[in-house]
Amino acid sequence: MPEASAQQAAKLAAAQHALRYVEPGNVVGLGSGSTASLFIQLLGERVKQGLRIQGIASSQDSENLARSLGIPITDFTKHQVIDVAIDGADEIGPAMSLIKGGGGKLLREKIVASACKRFIIVADDTKLVAQLGAFPLPIEVIPMAVPLVDARLRDLGFTPKIRQAKDGSGNYITDEGNILLDCTSSGIVDPEETAAEIRSIIGVVEHGLFLGMAERAIIAGEDGVREVMPSDLS
Numbered sequence: 001m002p003e004a005s006a007q008q009a010a011k012l013a014a015a016q017h018a019l020r021y022v023e024p025g026n027v028v029g030l031g032s033g034s035t036a037s038l039f040i041q042l043l044g045e046r047v048k049q050g051l052r053i054q055g056i057a058s059s060q061d062s063e064n065l066a067r068s069l070g071i072p073i074t075d076f077t078k079h080q081v082i083d084v085a086i087d088g089a090d091e092i093g094p095a096m097s098l099i100k101g102g103g104g105k106l107l108r109e110k111i112v113a114s115a116c117k118r119f120i121i122v123a124d125d126t127k128l129v130a131q132l133g134a135f136p137l138p139i140e141v142i143p144m145a146v147p148l149v150d151a152r153l154r155d156l157g158f159t160p161k162i163r164q165a166k167d168g169s170g171n172y173i174t175d176e177g178n179i180l181l182d183c184t185s186s187g188i189v190d191p192e193e194t195a196a197e198i199r200s201i202i203g204v205v206e207h208g209l210f211l212g213m214a215e216r217a218i219i220a221g222e223d224g225v226r227e228v229m230p231s232d233l234s
């Protein structure tokens with residue numbers, strides 16, 4: 001089987017497994033990206049079969065997809081607590097530290113994750129890493145502050161690059177109207193310290209390090225699907 005379709009099959013298997021964490025009456029956080037989208041499609045099938053849930057989406061794309069499938073959408077004015085959220089990740093590192101935001105949705109994803117009783121990651125096994133940072137860390141920045149934040153991030157050892165829109169129209173603009181800096185580094189040795197340093201930079205709206213948020217990860221690969229807990233990842 002070509003690698004791309006094996007990876008796709010793994011994403012689907014992880015998404016399928018995640019359905020067991022959704023219970024009737026739940027408010028469900030809907031993640032972003034290809035794996036989360038597969039979960040939303042499967043959830044839509046369950047809703048068509050009669051499952052009663054409501055979704056809170058972590059991106060406009062996910063909300064549009066959910067609505068097109070008949071998943072009722074709610075928001076934080078009606079529900080401040082999400083029972084369970086299912087989302088993807090770009091890297092899954094020690095103690096289930098995560099890099100997210102490859103799809104550009106990290107701010108709303110982190111808001112959803114922060115409001116969850118259970119935050120569950122779905123991913124293929126290529127996302128597991130011994131140390132975070134091979135994937136460039138996305139950082140969402142207020143547009144006028146980009147040159148200032150860029151300089152501070154370089155002081156921290158990052159090489160930031162402004163993300164470009166896929167359609168060639170210029171800078172990628174987030175759902176909240178901000179710029180994303182994709183920051184390469186030689187590796188993130190201490191994610192907690194790095195997160196605190198980035199957060200202290202005025203003009204940074206949010207960063208893609210999700211620390212201490214995920215309860216478990218559903219990981220799929222050629223050997224099947226397994227659940228991984230933070231304590232399993234040293």
Ligand SMILES: O=C(CO)[C@H](O)[C@H](O)COP(=O)(O)O
Nearest residue numbers: 033034035088101102103105
């Ligand atoms: O953080 C994200 C979007 O901002 C995604 O969850 C992450 O990029 C993983 O995506 P995929 O499931 O397509 O590999």
